[in-house]
Amino acid sequence: MEDRQIFIGVIGGGDVSPRVAGVAEAVGREIARRGAVLVCGGLGGVMEAACRGAAAEGGLTIGILPGEDRRAANPYVKIPIATGLGYARNLAVVRSCQAVIAVDGSYGTLSEIAFALQAGTPVIGLNTWELSKKGRAGSGIIAAAGPADAVAKAIELIDT
Amino acid sequence: MEDRQIFIGVIGGGDVSPRVAGVAEAVGREIARRGAVLVCGGLGGVMEAACRGAAAEGGLTIGILPGEDRRAANPYVKIPIATGLGYARNLAVVRSCQAVIAVDGSYGTLSEIAFALQAGTPVIGLNTWELSKKGRAGSGIIAAAGPADAVAKAIELIDT
Amino acid sequence: MEDRQIFIGVIGGGDVSPRVAGVAEAVGREIARRGAVLVCGGLGGVMEAACRGAAAEGGLTIGILPGEDRRAANPYVKIPIATGLGYARNLAVVRSCQAVIAVDGSYGTLSEIAFALQAGTPVIGLNTWELSKKGRAGSGIIAAAGPADAVAKAIELIDT
Amino acid sequence: MEDRQIFIGVIGGGDVSPRVAGVAEAVGREIARRGAVLVCGGLGGVMEAACRGAAAEGGLTIGILPGEDRRAANPYVKIPIATGLGYARNLAVVRSCQAVIAVDGSYGTLSEIAFALQAGTPVIGLNTWELSKKGRAGSGIIAAAGPADAVAKAIELIDT
Numbered sequence: 001m002e003d004r005q006i007f008i009g010v011i012g013g014g015d016v017s018p019r020v021a022g023v024a025e026a027v028g029r030e031i032a033r034r035g036a037v038l039v040c041g042g043l044g045g046v047m048e049a050a051c052r053g054a055a056a057e058g059g060l061t062i063g064i065l066p067g068e069d070r071r072a073a074n075p076y077v078k079i080p081i082a083t084g085l086g087y088a089r090n091l092a093v094v095r096s097c098q099a100v101i102a103v104d105g106s107y108g109t110l111s112e113i114a115f116a117l118q119a120g121t122p123v124i125g126l127n128t129w130e131l132s133k134k135g136r137a138g139s140g141i142i143a144a145a146g147p148a149d150a151v152a153k154a155i156e157l158i159d160t
Numbered sequence: 161m162e163d164r165q166i167f168i169g170v171i172g173g174g175d176v177s178p179r180v181a182g183v184a185e186a187v188g189r190e191i192a193r194r195g196a197v198l199v200c201g202g203l204g205g206v207m208e209a210a211c212r213g214a215a216a217e218g219g220l221t222i223g224i225l226p227g228e229d230r231r232a233a234n235p236y237v238k239i240p241i242a243t244g245l246g247y248a249r250n251l252a253v254v255r256s257c258q259a260v261i262a263v264d265g266s267y268g269t270l271s272e273i274a275f276a277l278q279a280g281t282p283v284i285g286l287n288t289w290e291l292s293k294k295g296r297a298g299s300g301i302i303a304a305a306g307p308a309d310a311v312a313k314a315i316e317l318i319d320t
Numbered sequence: 321m322e323d324r325q326i327f328i329g330v331i332g333g334g335d336v337s338p339r340v341a342g343v344a345e346a347v348g349r350e351i352a353r354r355g356a357v358l359v360c361g362g363l364g365g366v367m368e369a370a371c372r373g374a375a376a377e378g379g380l381t382i383g384i385l386p387g388e389d390r391r392a393a394n395p396y397v398k399i400p401i402a403t404g405l406g407y408a409r410n411l412a413v414v415r416s417c418q419a420v421i422a423v424d425g426s427y428g429t430l431s432e433i434a435f436a437l438q439a440g441t442p443v444i445g446l447n448t449w450e451l452s453k454k455g456r457a458g459s460g461i462i463a464a465a466g467p468a469d470a471v472a473k474a475i476e477l478i479d480t
Numbered sequence: 481m482e483d484r485q486i487f488i489g490v491i492g493g494g495d496v497s498p499r500v501a502g503v504a505e506a507v508g509r510e511i512a513r514r515g516a517v518l519v520c521g522g523l524g525g526v527m528e529a530a531c532r533g534a535a536a537e538g539g540l541t542i543g544i545l546p547g548e549d550r551r552a553a554n555p556y557v558k559i560p561i562a563t564g565l566g567y568a569r570n571l572a573v574v575r576s577c578q579a580v581i582a583v584d585g586s587y588g589t590l591s592e593i594a595f596a597l598q599a600g601t602p603v604i605g606l607n608t609w610e611l612s613k614k615g616r617a618g619s620g621i622i623a624a625a626g627p628a629d630a631v632a633k634a635i636e637l638i639d640t
Contacts, residue, residue, distance in 0.1 A: 114591035
């Protein structure tokens with residue numbers, strides 16, 4: 001088929017400031033408004049805020065968890081996937097998406113950005129890592145002006 | 161929350177006889193009729209037949225794939241999860257379910273039965289592996305009389 | 321090259337009786353005497369006893385651990401591999417071996433037996449699981465008369 | 481125990497220029513000269529060059545492979561670990577080391593750098609990624625002046 005819905009990942013830290021959470025929530029709202037499915041790592045911080053935003057708009061939310069217990073998912077995750085695979089679940093989060101939006105984030109988020117870029121999956125960044133090699137900037141992360149712009153760019157860049 | 165729906169796994173071979181596929185399809189239908197979500201490995205054979213059955217009743221179907229491309233999912237999977245983790249995805253299939261129904265199956269299915277029993281997740285068997293140790297039967301797989309009985313037993317045994 | 325040494329896996333429970341540990345230790349000794357490398361899950365019980373036996377004969381021992389800290393390896397593991405992948409490390413234990421010897425064991429061991437048989441890797445059993453399907457025995461596990469016979473059969477069956 | 485040898489990872493691209501390969505080979509030589517064990521992803525490019533260097537000095541080399549066949553390891557890998565876990569093996573490479581040296585590299589290498597920094601494992605860089613967040617540089621990658629300096633820094637930074 002492939003009349004399947006678009007899946008957009010939201011990645012970022014599990015423990016974030018209210019300001020960052022606000023950005024993630026706005027991203028989640030916009031994803032749901034645009035009719036896409038939100039995929040994340042299922043825990044707190046950016047993941048929870050994004051799911052809360054999507055849920056508020058009636059969107060579908062998938063949380064791919066590192067542990068073995070689906071009850072560890074944040075309350076706004078409608079589809080919890082418990083993997084028992086630790087941080088290897090980062091790979092599954094990213095491979096399940098057609099575009100990824102990174103909001104802030106630390107090293108775990110950086111691993112997800114790396115896996116997404118490796119697969120050629122578009123990564124849109126909001127106040128996140130900047131990468132360069134040998135002094136050459138231009139890492140592949142696409143900057144966005146804000147939540148709505150990030151989601152618009154994600155949808156536009158999905159190879160359909 | 162945990163007003164989440166019950167997730168029931170259907171495991172079995174990727175290349176099966178029409179008779180086995182018929183059993184799997186009936187299991188999928190019954191899962192959907194009972195309002196549960198069907199989780200599987202997302203590919204063909206038992207997985208596809210079960211998803212077809214669930215989809216025919218309007219049920220939700222999740223396919224947790226070994227590869228990196230969600231387009232490998234059978235056409236009745238509504239939520240494809242691409243892991244890129246090979247057979248380690250068997251662990252994620254089982255950990256995401258609250259009960260598992262095994263229909264026929266070969267060694268891959270046996271690995272899933274083992275992971276489910278290890279976690280204390282009920283495993284209902286339809287014409288599948290029989291396990292014993294040191295001549296003592298009673299492996300933990302619960303026999304069912306048919307598709308409807310298997311789903312009834314799965315729901316009854318879920319620790320709620 | 322492939323003048324590499326033969327790698328033989330020893331799988332079994334992490335908490336076993338002295339009698340079972342004695343069998344595992346004898347298996348480890350024999351693997352080292354035959355010049356093969358012992359691979360296991362790196363923890364206690366059968367894994368530790370087998371490594372102790374191999375180490376006593378000057379053999380090389382590899383422990384592929386579920387967690388992130390190599391210090392969790394038993395003291396007879398010379399090459400600890402920390403995966404952080406939970407039980408998915410069972411797959412790596414088995415895929416790294418050319419034959420597997422199962423000593424007793426519970427459901428985790430059963431998952432490893434299943435992954436080995438799936439890949440066509442010979443599995444030799446000492447007082448371990450018996451598998452049958454639809455009443456037909458003959459699961460693919462090869463019975464051995466004792467530790468020395470198990471190692472002899474493993475080496476003989478390796479496809480060289 | 482923990483009279484175990486130090487394990488140092490060498491990460492980098494699978495297809496590199498002769499100049500980059502030369503740097504990796506020198507890193508491998510120096511790791512072996514210092515009596516440490518070299519851990520890598522087991523394939524070509526930086527991995528193969530580093531193993532060749534270590535092997536020339538009589539060092540021990542471990543290759544943690546993405547696939548299921550140990551014969552995919554480069555010829556200088558003495559201990560091939562076949563995982564069947566795809567890029568999730570990157571996590572095992574990094575978790576098995578006490579320090580990591582990154583030589584050049586693309587997005588796969590970046591995922592390994594991220595997993596190492598996440599665990600607090602020192603990462604020494606030779607002509608590799610530069611990371612910054614919100615314009616603030618100082619990502620945690622420690623620059624080295626050359627192969628010998630990289631290995632010296634790795635050993636010095638290992639928390640013993």
